[in-house]
Amino acid sequence: MFPLNQWYVAAFAWELQDKPIARTLLNRPLVLFRTRSGRAAALEDRCCHRSLPLSFGTIEQAGIRCGYHGLLFEPGGQCIEIPGQEKIPSKARVAAFQVVERNQIVWIWMGEQADSEASVQPPEVAAHDDPRYEFGGGVFHYQAPYQLIHDNLLDLSHLGYVHARTIGGNPKLHMSAPTRVEGDGDKLRVVRWLKASEPPATYSAAWPFKGLIDRWQEIDFHVTYLAIWTGAVDAATDALDNPDRGGFHMRGFHGITPETETTAHYFWTLASNTHPDRPGTSELVCRQTEATFEEDRLIIEAQHRNMCRFGGTHGIDIHVDAGPNRARRIIDRLTSRSKEAAA
Ligand code: FES
Ligand SMILES: [Fe+2]
Numbered sequence: 001m002f003p004l005n006q007w008y009v010a011a012f013a014w015e016l017q018d019k020p021i022a023r024t025l026l027n028r029p030l031v032l033f034r035t036r037s038g039r040a041a042a043l044e045d046r047c048c049h050r051s052l053p054l055s056f057g058t059i060e061q062a063g064i065r066c067g068y069h070g071l072l073f074e075p076g077g078q079c080i081e082i083p084g085q086e087k088i089p090s091k092a093r094v095a096a097f098q099v100v101e102r103n104q105i106v107w108i109w110m111g112e113q114a115d116s117e118a119s120v121q122p123p124e125v126a127a128h129d130d131p132r133y134e135f136g137g138g139v140f141h142y143q144a145p146y147q148l149i150h151d152n153l154l155d156l157s158h159l160g161y162v163h164a165r166t167i168g169g170n171p172k173l174h175m176s177a178p179t180r181v182e183g184d185g186d187k188l189r190v191v192r193w194l195k196a197s198e199p200p201a202t203y204s205a206a207w208p209f210k211g212l213i214d215r216w217q218e219i220d221f222h223v224t225y226l227a228i229w230t231g232a233v234d235a236a237t238d239a240l241d242n243p244d245r246g247g248f249h250m251r252g253f254h255g256i257t258p259e260t261e262t263t264a265h266y267f268w269t270l271a272s273n274t275h276p277d278r279p280g281t282s283e284l285v286c287r288q289t290e291a292t293f294e295e296d297r298l299i300i301e302a303q304h305r306n307m308c309r310f311g312g313t314h315g316i317d318i319h320v321d322a323g324p325n326r327a328r329r330i331i332d333r334l335t336s337r338s339k340e341a342a343a
Contacts, residue, residue, distance in 0.1 A: 002026050002110075002258050003334035004341070007122040008224045009255030009267045010108035012137065013101055016040055020064060022055035024259050026110055030097065031055040033064050040106050041075030044095040048079065054094070075099075103128040105255065105267070112341040123222065127251040127271035134282035137253070137269030138290060140297055144304035146256050146264035147331060152296055153226050153254055154190055154323035156217050159200075162295050166288045167230075169200045169215075181322045186330055188221040190323040196235045202288045206272065206281040207248035209234055216240045221327050223334060228252040249273045250285065262304070268293060 010025060016034035022045055023032055031045040031054040045053045047066040056067035063074040065081075072081035077096030079088055098109040100122050107122035127133050142149065152158065157179075160171025168174075173194055180191045194215040203209065213232040220227040233240075233247035255267035270289040272282050317325065 001335050001339050001342075003223050003331060004110050004112045004338040005116075005118075006110055006224050006334075007100075007107040007118065007120075008110050008257045009105055009265075010042055010099065010257070011040075011106040012139070012267060012269075013040075013104040013106055015139070016106065018059060020055045020057060020059060022053060023265070025108065025257055025265070027258075027260055028110075029053070030108075031057075031064065032099075032106070033059050035059060035063055035075060036061040039075050040099050040101050042097040042099045042108050043073060043075075043077050046094065047071060048092055048094050105253075112338055123225065125227070125253050125269075127253070128269065130271070132273050133249070133251060133271035134274065135251075135269050135271035136283065136286035137267070140266040140268070140293060141259075142264040142266055142297060142301065143262075144264065144300045145262050146258040147328060148300045148304060149254075149256050149264060149266055149296075150221070150226070150327050150331075151324040152300055153228065153256075154188070154219055154221055154327055155320045156190075156192060156219065156228075156230075157320040158299075162299055163200075163292050166202045166292045167200050169194070169197055173197050175320070179320070179322070181326060183326055186223055186334065188323065188326055188330065190217075190219040190221070192217040193240050195240075199232065202285060202292075203232055203248060205288075206278060206285050207232075207275050208277055209248075211235065213247075214238070214240055219323070221323070221330075223330065225256060226252075226254040228254065248275070250289075252289070266293070266297075 011032050020031045020033040023030055029045040030042050032042050034040050045055050047054055049071055052068040054064055057064045063072055065072045070083040071079050074080050077094045079092035082088055098117055100107050102122050103125040109118040157175050160168050160174035177192045177194045182189045196212045199209045199213045212235040214235050215232040218229045229251050231247055231249040238245045251271045253269045257265045259265055270286050272285045274282050
């Protein structure tokens with residue numbers, strides 16, 4: 001079971017082209033597609049006639065046509081054509097999920113009831129449409145439970161050990177950086193400052209820092225995604241809580257959607273600003289970020305394999321676990337609520 005009545009990321013807008021995508025979200029096998037008229041849709045990936053996955057079908061102006069006997073389904077799940085048969089039975093429909101595209105993200109409403117509609121808009125990811133930034137991103141599939149990804153993103157003390165080649169830096173400094181954890185309902189914020197530290201490789205490549213830098217890391221945890229704002233200014237040149245601070249900025253979006261209890265989809269983007277003397281660095285930053293996330297994936301999947309091998313999920317806690325542990329309590333609470341609603 002997972003927290004329901006939430007907007008989860010189903011895909012990026014650019015993934016929905018001329019072919020349907022088969023993707024399981026929260027244990028539900030879905031077909032995701034965009035009609036030729038441009039509407040994004042998510043249906044249960046099973047034809048109501050003889051159960052061929054609809055993802056084997058083809059996309060048309062009005063919907064998706066099953067690849068076996070040609071039933072045509074509109075984005076609401078209703079069958080609107082049965083070739084060679086005039087009457088369409090009212091039961092000729094498949095489950096449909098509400099889908100909204102915003103800032104190039106295709107959000108899907110996973111309600112406690114089938115066919116439920118959201119009463120709230122999906123979140124805004126402003127950096128995707130902010131002219132100060134350029135962004136890129138991708139989708140990773142994880143052979144590990146989604147909460148291990150939350151743990152990793154809420155605890156950036158690992159940067160010095162796991163990401164030495166890109167965004168790392170001095171491991172001891174990372175591990176001892178003062179960390180503030182603030183909760184607000186189902187949200188959580190973790191703030192860390194690393195003052196007067198050596199710029200890591202990605203930062204030096206992207207921005208002409210003069211020497212030591214003051215770095216910030218602001219992690220906003222939401223139930224289905226995290227927004228992580230990191231960056232740096234030349235040491236002692238700006239306040240790290242100045243909302244208009246200068247320097248190099250990276251705004252990460254991390255949509256974490258469980259596939260099953262033990263596997264997950266990780267939708268990430270990274271938006272960064274470009275220094276006038278360093279044109280084209282956003283792409284470099286994005287490539288290095290992807291390499292960084294690949295490093296995380298190796299760690300997290302190995303961690304999961306070992307948890308399966310030895311049994312149990314948790315070891316001892318240390319000081320860096322405050323954020324991840326609070327996020328787990330939020331997920332536990334919401335999951336229990338969804339379980340009760342389904343009972
Ligand atoms: S299985 Fe889909 S039309 Fe027959
Ligand atoms: Fe990492």
